[in-house]
Amino acid sequence: xxxxxxxxxxxxxxxxxxxxxxxxxxxxxxxxxxxxxxxxxxxxxxxxxxxxxxxxxxxxxxxxxxxxxxxxxxxxxxxxxxxxxxxxxxxxxxxxxxxxxxxxxxxxxxxxxxxxxxxxxxxxxxxxxxxxxxxxxxxxxxxxxxxxxxxxxxxxxxxxxxxxxxxxxxxxxxxxxxxxxxxxxxxxxxxxxxxxxxxxxxxxxxxxxxxxxxxxxxxxxxxxxxxxxxxxxxxxxxxxxxxxxxxxxxxxxxxxxxxxxxxxxxxxxxxxxxxxxxxxxxxxxxxxxxxxxxxxxxxxxxxxxxxxxxxxxxxxxxxxxxxxxxxxxxxxxxxxxxxxxxxxxxxxxxxxxxxxxxxxxxxxxxxxxxxxxxxxxxxxxxxxxxxxxxxxxxxxxxxxxxxxxxxxxxxxxxxxxxxxxxxxxxxxxxxxxxxxxxxxxxxxxxxxxxxxxxxxxxxxxxxxxxxxxxxxxxxxxxxxxxxxxxxxxxxxxxxxxxxxxxxxxxxxxxxxxxxxxxxxxxxxxxxxxxxxxxxxxxxxxxxxxxxxxxxxxxxxxxxxxxxxxxxxxxxxxxxxxxxxxxxxxxxxxxxxxxxxxxxxxxxxxxxxxxxxxxxxxx
Numbered sequence: 001x002x003x004x005x006x007x008x009x010x011x012x013x014x015x016x017x018x019x020x021x022x023x024x025x026x027x028x029x030x031x032x033x034x035x036x037x038x039x040x041x042x043x044x045x046x047x048x049x050x051x052x053x054x055x056x057x058x059x060x061x062x063x064x065x066x067x068x069x070x071x072x073x074x075x076x077x078x079x080x081x082x083x084x085x086x087x088x089x090x091x092x093x094x095x096x097x098x099x100x101x102x103x104x105x106x107x108x109x110x111x112x113x114x115x116x117x118x119x120x121x122x123x124x125x126x127x128x129x130x131x132x133x134x135x136x137x138x139x140x141x142x143x144x145x146x147x148x149x150x151x152x153x154x155x156x157x158x159x160x161x162x163x164x165x166x167x168x169x170x171x172x173x174x175x176x177x178x179x180x181x182x183x184x185x186x187x188x189x190x191x192x193x194x195x196x197x198x199x200x201x202x203x204x205x206x207x208x209x210x211x212x213x214x215x216x217x218x219x220x221x222x223x224x225x226x227x228x229x230x231x232x233x234x235x236x237x238x239x240x241x242x243x244x245x246x247x248x249x250x251x252x253x254x255x256x257x258x259x260x261x262x263x264x265x266x267x268x269x270x271x272x273x274x275x276x277x278x279x280x281x282x283x284x285x286x287x288x289x290x291x292x293x294x295x296x297x298x299x300x301x302x303x304x305x306x307x308x309x310x311x312x313x314x315x316x317x318x319x320x321x322x323x324x325x326x327x328x329x330x331x332x333x334x335x336x337x338x339x340x341x342x343x344x345x346x347x348x349x350x351x352x353x354x355x356x357x358x359x360x361x362x363x364x365x366x367x368x369x370x371x372x373x374x375x376x377x378x379x380x381x382x383x384x385x386x387x388x389x390x391x392x393x394x395x396x397x398x399x400x401x402x403x404x405x406x407x408x409x410x411x412x413x414x415x416x417x418x419x420x421x422x423x424x425x426x427x428x429x430x431x432x433x434x435x436x437x438x439x440x441x442x443x444x445x446x447x448x449x450x451x452x453x454x455x456x457x458x459x460x461x462x463x464x465x466x467x468x469x470x471x472x473x474x475x476x477x478x479x480x481x482x483x484x485x486x487x488x489x490x491x492x493x494x495x496x497x498x499x500x501x502x503x504x505x506x507x508x509x510x511x512x513x514x515x516x517x518x519x520x521x522x523x524x525x526x527x528x529x530x531x532x533x534x535x536x537x538x539x540x541x542x543x544x545x546x547x548x549x550x551x552x553x554x555x556x557x558x559x560x561x562x563x564x565x566x567x568x569x570x571x572x573x574x575x576x577x578x579x580x581x582x583x584x585x586x587x588x589x590x591x592x593x594x595x596x597x598x599x600x601x602x603x604x605x606x607x608x609x610x611x612x613x614x615x616x617x618x
Contacts, residue, residue, distance in 0.1 A: 033059045036088050041122045043084075045299075047326035052077035052349060054232040058206070059085050067227035068206045069220050076232055077347055078178075079115045082206045086150070086174045087116070092125040095147030097167065099174040100199070102155055102192060104182040105537055106132035107377065112178060113152040115346070126150075131157050131167075133571055134540015141166055155183060155191035156538040156575050162198065163574075172199045180209040180216055186533035187526065189215065190579030196223045242359040244386065245393045246369040246379065254342060254370050255283075257395055259290055261368070264396040264404050269313055270338035271331070272322045273345070273354050283342065284322040294320035297327040325350055334360045341369040344378055348385035368393075402458045409448075513547045514562035518582040521554045526578055531558060534582075538575040539568045557587060 030043055030051055051059065054076045061068055062085035072078045086099045103109040113130035120126045129148035131140045133156055140157075144166055151158075151167065161167035175196070177183065183192055196205075196219070205224050209216050220227060249257040258272075272287075274280055280296035287294035295309050295318055306327070312318035314333050323331075325345070339358045345351045351369075359365030369390065371379065383390055416422070429443055518535075520526045528549050535558065536543055547559025564572075572584040 028056060030055075030084075034063050035059070035084055038122045039084055039087055039119060042119045043080075045121060045326075046118055047324070047350075048080070052081075054078050054230070055081045055084070057230045057232065058082065061228040061230075062086075062204070062206060063088065065204060067204060067224040068230060069224065069227045070206065070208045070230045070232070071210070071212055072208060072230075072232045077349060078208050079112055079347075080119065082176050082178075082208070083112075083116050083119050086176075087120050087123060087126070089173060090123075090126065090149050092123065092149060094149070094171070096171045097144075097148055097151045097169055098172060099150045099176070100158070100169055100172055100195075101150070101152040101176040101178055102158065102183065102195065103152060103178045104154065104186055104188070104533070106130075106134060106154055106540070107374065108179065109152045109154055111346070113150075116150050116152065128152065131161065132540075133157050133538035133575075134568075136567070154537050155188040155195065156534070156571075158195060159191050159576075160571070160574060162195070169195075169199050172203050175199055175203050175205045177205070177207045177209075177219075180207050180219070181211050181213060184213075184215055185530065186537065187530040187577035187579070188534070191576060193219070193223075240388075241363070242355055242365040242367055244355065244367045244369070244388055244390045246371050246390045247393050247395060248371050248373060248376065249395070251372055255286055255290075257370065258287075258340070258342070260396050260401055262292075263401050267319075267366075268337040269316075269319050269333065269335045270321070270340055271328060271336055271354075271357050272320060272340040272342050273328070274322060274324065275343040275346075277324060279343070280322045280324060280327070284320075287320055287322070292320050293318050294322060296322045298324050299326045301327065325354070328354070328357065331357060332360065333357075334363070336360065336365070337363075338366045338368060341367070344369060344371060344375050348381050351382055352385060398461050405458060511545070512562040513559040515587045516558050516560050516584050517587040518556050518558060518577070518584050519554075520577045520580045520582055521552045521556050523554055524578045524580055526551065526556065530577055531556060534575055534577045535560070535572060535584075539564070539572045541568075 028051065030040055030048070033051060033056065035043070054070060054072045055078075058068055058070055058078070058081035062082065068082075070078060070081070082101075090098050101109075101112055103112055109130045109132045113128050116128040120128065127143070127146060127148045128150040129140065129143040129152070131143075131151060131153035133154060140161070144151075144161070153161075158167065162169070177192065180192075183189075205227070207216070207220060207224065207227070247257060247261075262270075272283065274283055277298035277300055280298045284294045284296035295312070297306055297309055301309075309318065309321070310331065310333065313321050314335065316335070322342075336358045339355045341351065341354060345354060355365070355367035358367065369382075379390060429440070432438065432443060433440055518531070520531075528551070531549060531551075532543060532546055535541060536545070541560070545561050548557075549559070550557040569584065572582065575582050575584070
């Protein structure tokens with residue numbers, strides 16, 4: 001979306017779009033689709049030139065007022081496909097929510113809200129509000145009171161606001177279910193149906209899913225009116241001569257990671273992609289201060305300067321170009337050996353077009369992606385789009401960097417020995433040696449120091465990581481096989497090393513864990529992935545906060561941080577999994593002495609009469 005589709009070899013195949021099983025017509029422009037000038041201006045700012053297949057197929061029926069069911073993978077551009085027509089139909093003067101987007105995770109909710117913000121940049125007075133578990137209610141309440149036109153939220157938190165009476169969806173015009181199959185896998189089916197039932201019958205609904213299981217088909221038939229069905233198969237792939245690697249690094253350490261990698265790895269020329277115009281200038285300046293021949297191009301640079309900068313890159317006068325997607329359109333420089341995604345792109349198609357800037361004219365190319373810990377979930381979508389695995393790389397060690405610096409120092413001496421000025425400087429140094437009686441080696445070392453201009457030559461070793469002190473145990477428990485922990489994302493068990501203080505409390509990686517009881521178990525057909533997903537999403541927890549998960553016939557025991565805030569506990573008590581209120585509570589008793597009678601009846605061993613009914617609003 002952010003570049004010309006014809007820039008081979010960045011894509012070996014085009015995306016195909018199917019509408020009702022028929023091949024999509026030739027791709028139109030956004031203007032051809034009926035997009036108005038306000039949104040068109042924002043699309044140009046973002047860098048989109050032509051619609052992706054899902055956008056070309058979805059925008060017209062949504063603008064015509066039809067409900068839509070779209071089968072599309074993450075990264076095909078579906079957020080813009082529903083956001084653009086919704087923004088065109090909003091009344092900024094009305095202060096009640098007019099559009100509601102349901103997303104399975106807080107990460108996706110934030111991304112969708114940010115996308116709405118970008119596409120509405122030229123619509124004054126329009127407010128977009130993400131609401132999700134783990135964020136303070138105060139921020140969300142103030143946003144709702146101010147008058148949010150678009151609300152993007154996770155099902156559990158949306159239900160909470162509906163019950164509190166703080167979210168009014170009585171005048172809703174648009175409802176979007178994004179990644180509906182993922183929402184149902186996480187146990188949000190009843191919440192989704194509850195929200196659908198509470199919305200006006202006149203609303204327009206768009207449902208997007210990567211797959212179409214029977215339950216999604218059932219929801220479509222029950223809540224959507226004669227929907228247009230759209231299927232988009234992503235066939236984007238990158239050229240096989242481009243090697244793709246990624247490294248996990250926090251935002252604060254990206255510059256140091258960049259320096260360390262490219263001190264060790266040789267390159268001819270590179271493009272470094274960032275998200276914003278300001279970031280291009282800031283990063284280019286920082287790279288210049290570290291000795292790189294770097295320049296920035298972005299949408300604010302005049303054409304003459306852009307052409308001059310690209311000319312320098314082609315001639316070798318410039319080695320590093322820091323660019324936005326928009327500024328790099330149509331860029332074709334054979335000597336680019338590396339493309340660095342300093343900021344991960346918002347969609348996979350942008351990634352494909354970015355890395356297509358290397359590997360030209362039959363050469364091999366290198367693509368490097370910096371990934372912050374919270375962005376790792378985007379890797380799968382990129383691998384699906386490129387149809388190639390991304391290899392994780394480790395940052396070069398301090399020893400690797402220093403060895404390379406020493407080698408380069410030796411090479412520079414060898415190169416200088418062939419200089420025409422060598423005889424002149426030899427005579428000057430010999431005169432200095434006789435006059436001051438200083439060994440030649442010391443004089444050479446002093447000249448080397450002088451050439452460094454006060455900078456440190458060798459990288460200092462990293463300080464050792466602080467050792468966390470663990471609380472001494474009162475007694476050594478009997479050694480058993482390592483307890484099992486369920487994988488954060490897929491629900492698969494794995495071994496996990498922890499310590500037990502003898503009172504049901506565990507410590508893992510410095511965090512004290514406690515056992516909590518939830519009122520869903522095998523009889524409710526729950527799986528570990530649904531438990532982790534729902535609790536992490538609605539409680540604002542990280543997947544790494546989970547310990548052992550034991551699923552019993554009518555309840556489950558989950559290890560979570562012992563010190564949960566009151567707000568988190570309250571949110572989790574109201575969380576539902578597979579339509580059942582989990583009623584989370586501490587379970588501190590020894591396994592053999594937990595109170596099963598009474599507590600099972602109260603917390604989840606038996607269904608109460610009200611279980612399964614819709615909860616009344618407060």
